[in-house]
Amino acid sequence: MSADPVKSGDLLADVPARLDKEETAVLAELPGARIERIVSTGQASPPGFWYDQDWTEWFVVLSGSAGVRIEGEEKPRILAPGGYLEIPPRVRHRVDWTDADEPTVWLAVHAK
Amino acid sequence: MSADPVKSGDLLADVPARLDKEETAVLAELPGARIERIVSTGQASPPGFWYDQDWTEWFVVLSGSAGVRIEGEEKPRILAPGGYLEIPPRVRHRVDWTDADEPTVWLAVHAK
Numbered sequence: 511m512s513a514d515p516v517k518s519g520d521l522l523a524d525v526p527a528r529l530d531k532e533e534t535a536v537l538a539e540l541p542g543a544r545i546e547r548i549v550s551t552g553q554a555s556p557p558g559f560w561y562d563q564d565w566t567e568w569f570v571v572l573s574g575s576a577g578v579r580i581e582g583e584e585k586p587r588i589l590a591p592g593g594y595l596e597i598p599p600r601v602r603h604r605v606d607w608t609d610a611d612e613p614t615v616w617l618a619v620h621a622k
Numbered sequence: 623m624s625a626d627p628v629k630s631g632d633l634l635a636d637v638p639a640r641l642d643k644e645e646t647a648v649l650a651e652l653p654g655a656r657i658e659r660i661v662s663t664g665q666a667s668p669p670g671f672w673y674d675q676d677w678t679e680w681f682v683v684l685s686g687s688a689g690v691r692i693e694g695e696e697k698p699r700i701l702a703p704g705g706y707l708e709i710p711p712r713v714r715h716r717v718d719w720t721d722a723d724e725p726t727v728w729l730a731v732h733a734k
Contacts, residue, residue, distance in 0.1 A: 515710050516692055521682060522704030538680045538708050540733035542654020545680060568650045568657060570633060570729070572684070580628055592634030596650050598627050617682070619731060621652035 570594035574614030682706035686726030
């Protein structure tokens with residue numbers, strides 16, 4: 511038997527209901543992108559913390575909900591299931607809140 | 623007003639219930655990957671057709687269901703919501719069937 515060249519999985523399986531901190535799992539390392547599943551259960555970015563990345567990040571919320579603040583905007587952008595954002599390099603952003611009642615599952619694509 | 627540097631959208635919005643052929647929408651063109659939403663309403667690959675691609679393709683089913691056949695395997699791999707596959711270059715595959723009762727929404731990442 512040779513190894514299966516096709517990788518498979520279920521990104522809605524084994525979603526923890528409660529976490530001390532966000533859980534990140536790498537689903538795929540492609541030549542030009544890394545695909546991750548992130549699960550949040552009420553976590554937010556620390557006060558005053560901003561992500562400031564040198565890659566484009568694309569992410570979508572698949573369950574739960576979240577408020578993502580873009581620097582310079584007054585209010586967070588609210589993401590419900592299906593909602594996605596594409597954040598260019600150097601656009602500072604933070605997670606103001608994630609759903610306190612059910613897990614928020616994110617699919618994130620980090621362009622390389 | 624300058625253009626919004628952050629692109630946003632809802633990949634579960636405006637899902638057509640019935641299509642004559644699959645609908646593909648490019649959600650993002652990142653430096654290393656193209657992200658697409660594909661909606662199928664019962665479509666399959668034509669008889670005898672195989673995708674034979676020179677890039678890695680990663681895709682997940684978000685609603686509906688599908689049977690994806692990998693060349694050399696006896697049965698299709700059945701994808702329900704959350705199910706994903708990572709198909710390396712040159713691994714021939716086809717869509718044997720998609721859900722006839724509800725739209726199948728795929729999120730596909732083409733590595734560049």
